[in-house]
Amino acid sequence: MHNTPPSMTVTATVNGQPVAITVDVRRTLLDLLREDLGLTGTKKGCDHGQCGACTVFVDGRRVLSCLKLAVTTSGQAVTTVEGLGTPDVLHPLQEAFMRYDAFQCGYCTSGQLMSALAVVADESLTTRDQIREAMSGNLCRCGAYQGIVEAIIEVKARSHAAGSEDATPDAIV
Amino acid sequence: MRSFEFLQAHSVEEALALLALPSTKALAGGTTLVDLMKLGVEAPARLVDIQALPLTEIAVTGETLRIGALASNSAVAADPSVRRLCPALCDALLSGASGQIRNAATMGGNLLQRTRCPFFRSHDWPCNKREPGSGCPAHEGADAHHAVLGTSDACLAVHPSDLAVALLALDAEIGIRAGHAARQVSLAAFYRLPGETPHLETIIGAGELITHIDVPITPLAATSRYLKLRGRASYEFASASVATALHCENGRVVELAVALGGLGTVPWRDRQAETLLIGGPLSEAVINRFCDALLAPARASAANAYKLALARGAIRRMLESASC
Amino acid sequence: MLKQIGIAQNRVDGPMKVTGEAAYAADRRPGGQLYALAVRSPVAAGTITRIETAAAKSVAGIVAIYTHANAPAALDWHADPAVMALSGEGLGRQALEAAEPEAPPPYLPMTGPDIVFAGQWIAVVVATSLEAAREASLLVKPIIEPHEASVEIDARNDRFLEPGFFFAADMQVQRGAWPDTAAKQQIVSETYRTPMQNHHPMEPSATVAVWDGDAVTVFDSTQGVMATREYVARSLKLPLDKVRVISAFVGGGFGGKNQTWPHQALAAHIARALGRPVRLQLTRADMAVASGHRSQTEQDVALQAASDGSLTALRHVSRVPTSLHGNFFEPSGLNSLMLYEAAALGVRHHVVRKAFATPTPFRAPGETPGSFAVESAVDELAHALAQNPLDLRQRYIPSRDHYHDRDWSSNNLLECYRRGAEAFGWPEGVIVPRARRDGHELIGVGMATTAYPAPALPAIVRLRLRVEGKLQVETSATDIGTGMYTILAQTVADELSLPVEAIEVRLGDSNFPHAPTAGRSKSTASLLPAAQHAARALLQRLAAAVREPLSELSNVALQDRLKAAGLAELEAEGSSTGLQVGQQVSFYSFGAHFIEVRVDEALGRVSVTRVVSALDCGRIVNPKTATSQIRGGIIFGIGMALMEDAAFHPTRARMINDNLADYAIPVNADIPEIDVIFVGEPDNRFNELGVRGLGEIGVPGTAAAIANAVFAATGQRVRNLPITPSAIVRGGE
Structure with missing residues (x-):
């Protein structure tokens, strides 16, 4: 006779929408997003914290959704790539990724974007080398790294320029 | 699961x-x-x-920097007082894992992380640490990434934490609670050598919880630095790493600490060997003698002897580039 | 007139990819779907005595567990040699046939008790949730009677096979006699080794099978939907039209999804047996063993040259493994045949069977490991002759395809050398090792030649003009990150004088017209001519429908005319023929990599700090996506040079690092800015647009250029890849 595995109700906010869903306690946040909520933009590349494809924001910080049990998300706010923009209304980072060809196959892209969002927001990261290091938790086998860095530099410069007039992409070396 | x-x-x-x-x-x-x-x-x-x-504090109290066990690796690494008081701690944290993982990982969890030995991290390789008595495939000639210090016939697994190496150099203490009892142990006494019981990794017992880490605030700690070597530029565990702190006066070493990571089954330090450097100027010869003494207990194979060379290179680089 | 072709157009599939809307195979979620997960053998050779499944069966949510004991009957799952020949196991069989008339017994997981490599699938669990499947997979316990196995090549004692023709070349070429060594000659004779590599595309292969009556739709991650359809249909004993394969988006392939593998059929077999949709996604560990890999190679290269550098003899002998049951091996000598002309030429391949998973093409198979050996040897020769490696290579530019005795359709290798060297600032004169230092770092520069064939296969593209909406372009080709969506839109846009935004490209569906598998850099030259022909056919059909010639075209005008003709839509197909048999000239792409490294010897650290690559790949359709392709190829070369190495346990013959933490691939911080220069003129003898594929040419030569740069920096010649910290501190032994 099979026992039903323990389950719990997760109450969280996902991309601004309240979510209440009962899941197997073993379910990861990644599988909750993909299987229960149909938010398949977040990808499974390794399922063990070794590739970054599943990066999402939880309470304003980038984390790996494959290493987070869904039941620990209660009361937290999750943002996925679907919360960033739509094909018609792209986020500046999404636009910059397109312009700099910061992806090829596109599979790591959601994770790269969510990581890039954190890197753009982190004002302590100013040099090209710092950005490279900060983006090193997101593997890209196609090798779009250069475009990713360029896109981040541009969006950083623009968001910086919004606050101070003399900032240009050249400010980052 | x-x-x-x-x-x-x-x-x-x-x-x-x-x-x-x-x-x-x-x-x-x-x-x-x-x-x-x-x-x-x-x-x-x-x-x-x-x-x-409520174990996320980062606070300076008198002569001690106290870090709560649940402070995230990111929060500690970004803390200005930690950076000022013991920079090696920040550098060690920032050299580990990735930004995403550091946001989730806690200080207590970092200290208790398990080895990255691939035989341990799989349910169907033999492994004396995971399943005592089942054997060790690393000992059968697959030890290129395994430990050379503190090894035993039962286990060659490297301790993976960068943080612990820095804390060892910083003479940190670990606060532990069990029931109503609280105790504080030095990091140097926290980890156990594998010996015949590689499954027992720390002195933490069942039902115990790490509550905090105390780092003594000293002039020496403020000089501390961390260097990590590995096969790719980031997001990889150490092939070798070294935390150093060095206090000199008039070109002579007054006080120092050198801890090694990536080589040992536990974070490695030899205070006896450090005395070789005390009192004199830092010459290449004396650094070599120190390295000889520090690495004397190593048991290396042809495949992992390179770690000894990396450790020597890293120690020399750190000491020679320090102001003395 | 070309308005779109040649423009650095953003990817037309970009908005889908940056918003997460692009649906990859495992993103499909058919109702009632079950989750399948494989169990791998921990031993490399042996016989399964028994598989204990009771504990796994007791897991809540388990629907079925298949092993060799029940799969053949329950799933109609058999190792049919004719079906196996269609799969990755069959590739290379013809080459080995001469040496080994009797094929080894076909291998298909879960069809018998024999274990032939570690990681072989011995069971599949099927459950209603991922969690249940994962739990059960850990509880399946095989009892295996182990045998001895090895994956090491033993040059002395192994029994080698001498394959015949492979990749359009004889694998045993011997021409002229090895010259008298007493003559005043410089000789380089060394052995080079390259490691086994895993493709590890970021998307693990996945198959979702959904039955509707007697027909099945397979959402798959494959480089070729047509080949997959044939394999799956034959395995299911169904006519082709009962199987539809969809791979609209593929998360990278690099060859790992070029051939077909058992899981693609198995998902459909299980879904049929259970009457529910099934998703079978490979784990990252599965990706190390269940979809091919590049094997390790051992290559002896001997070069002999007169004192002025002219090459008198070249010998390139490769010892390469294949599996006990498969056939693919690395044809490492190809570029030696194509690039270097010597009176005495010996290019041979020796193949040995080993107890590991079957290797398969991996981005520039053959050329990649082969180029490491021969381009390192040429560098060694340059140093022995006290010549600049660039000068020596300029001497070696092949005036024609000597091997096939044909002229090149075009060859701008000299221009690649010139422009690349200029952009890089390549030094003149003899390169003195250990001459440049910056602080603790030694700086060195290295270069190497790359070359890759430009094949083409027949393809069909269909256009559909509709009164409303975008003009649709359909073909079964896949875009695995190459930019195929975009360059098809650009091509059609130019033919019909439309903006790219007026075109919708639909790919990766076996219901669409036939196209070859994306691989061996052939898709561009196969598809774009077909697209051109389709556009012209569409215009002709439209002209016929409205009974007047068409001028002043725009999408509105096209749609207006369609309306005027009283039609809701109009379709037209165009085809390309691929390369003709008996071609008069050889089609090849060429290039040169110039690379700077910094080496901190005490810390065992090698950093690639500058890369300039100049390439002749015909007309560049889209400089943006083309540059990305080349950069990606170069990064594969950097990974190969510095870190990638699938390591095996020496006695257990099982891969140790079957994950992305222990099998290191380059991260962002490893990669410098990579300057890509395209020098090519349109290759108009190849096709009307003069375009060639360029997915692979970035890889060959890169690892050699890095090793050559490491030599220039340190004086240390590393002939065994990868160049790890261990290799640096040991002095390159």
């Missing part, structure tokens, strides 16, 4: 009571535990979520 009972603790006392139950593990950032549960390496019957506990 085997199923488990999921419990949430709202206070340290509640957590300790729950952790006293059999086959129960504390869940903090989850970056080690969830991973190992998926792999079938860990299979607790109960998980106690301790993330809500």
